[in-house]
Amino acid sequence: MGEGELGRTTALDPDNIWARAVDKVRRLADRVGARFPHATEGGVYRCEEPHWWTAGFWPGMLWLIWRDSGEARWRDLARACEEALDEPLSQFERLDHDAGFMWTLTSVTQFKLLGTPASRRRALTAASHLAGRFNVQGRYIRAWNPWREGEDNAGLAIIDCLMNLPLLYWASETTGDPRFRHVALAHTETTLAHFLRADGSVRHIVRFDPESGAFADVLGGQGYNPDSAWARGTAWAMYGLALGYRYTGRGELLQAAKRVAHFFVASLPEDGVPEWDFRLPPDDGSIRFKDSSAGACAASALLELAELVPAAEAPAYRRWGRELLASLNAHCGAWDRREEEGLLLHGTGHWPERRNVDVSLIYGDYFFLEALAKLRGQTGLF
Numbered sequence: 001m002g003e004g005e006l007g008r009t010t011a012l013d014p015d016n017i018w019a020r021a022v023d024k025v026r027r028l029a030d031r032v033g034a035r036f037p038h039a040t041e042g043g044v045y046r047c048e049e050p051h052w053w054t055a056g057f058w059p060g061m062l063w064l065i066w067r068d069s070g071e072a073r074w075r076d077l078a079r080a081c082e083e084a085l086d087e088p089l090s091q092f093e094r095l096d097h098d099a100g101f102m103w104t105l106t107s108v109t110q111f112k113l114l115g116t117p118a119s120r121r122r123a124l125t126a127a128s129h130l131a132g133r134f135n136v137q138g139r140y141i142r143a144w145n146p147w148r149e150g151e152d153n154a155g156l157a158i159i160d161c162l163m164n165l166p167l168l169y170w171a172s173e174t175t176g177d178p179r180f181r182h183v184a185l186a187h188t189e190t191t192l193a194h195f196l197r198a199d200g201s202v203r204h205i206v207r208f209d210p211e212s213g214a215f216a217d218v219l220g221g222q223g224y225n226p227d228s229a230w231a232r233g234t235a236w237a238m239y240g241l242a243l244g245y246r247y248t249g250r251g252e253l254l255q256a257a258k259r260v261a262h263f264f265v266a267s268l269p270e271d272g273v274p275e276w277d278f279r280l281p282p283d284d285g286s287i288r289f290k291d292s293s294a295g296a297c298a299a300s301a302l303l304e305l306a307e308l309v310p311a312a313e314a315p316a317y318r319r320w321g322r323e324l325l326a327s328l329n330a331h332c333g334a335w336d337r338r339e340e341e342g343l344l345l346h347g348t349g350h351w352p353e354r355r356n357v358d359v360s361l362i363y364g365d366y367f368f369l370e371a372l373a374k375l376r377g378q379t380g381l382f
């Protein structure tokens, strides 16, 4: 194993990296237990309240490791995290579109792995909330809530939301009631019409008139500007569309996911690790930061696509996913840095607000572990 078709390293021993990752996670679990690590500060994970959108990723990592090892400790910690999420589940004002991220990696996963009835109930409650955010006039799931006094964001929809839709697809599957899937597909059609550009890049935020449902304008959000290409948003789109195809078999979703995948892969820099936006001005070195979390999510998405595309196309997607993981491993893997609690260095959470820049991010770690699991013959949790 040496260099792939793009001239990047493909050197990666998934079993070895998995073992090193589990070793790191074990040390983090000793310190944080069933709390919710989000982003590192000086190498140490800060924990957030269970209401924060990232609360599912740590238990998701615990479930991935439990599924592989069968060691009870991981299951017990993941269950304790899920129970801590009962507080936000009962607080309507604090729940938003990210219910999918939060309850897919906790309750849906426990239900799928162990058949726990209480987990199914929790996940269906979360799915009902997510479906209830659907704006019928605009055919979009509303993003966020008015977090600040007077804030009006009832018309906002975001690309990230595609990754929350598997909760709705699962809800239709488990209940036999198609309405959850209808909402997910309607939101996806709006996303294809208003977010996806011809070149395979995507917008982050689109504003609609929440009364009439008419398109209003485009906002830059976590990207550099409204016309740029936020790297993690691109990864959310690729993975979300691929999963939409897996659940529905709708060919237009697979075509769209492939278009985004080609844009992502073609936009990667020489070292194979994306910057936080693919369209940063080349002459401003002060904003050129990597986002390993975008790379990790995209790697898992490419490996998912490899399972969905026609057989003749699968090797290319698998190779791209593996190359991306190998690049992340080579340039961002924190394996020999005991002082670093994260698996991957060099994530960027929110550059426009200068939050969590050049740190480890729990979602980057989750998707890296999930992609490794896929290379080791297991499935993802979404």
Ligand code: GLY
Pocket (backbone or CB within 6 Å): 053, 160, 222, 232, 349
């Ligand atoms: N969904 C928020 C983010 O990607 O940062």
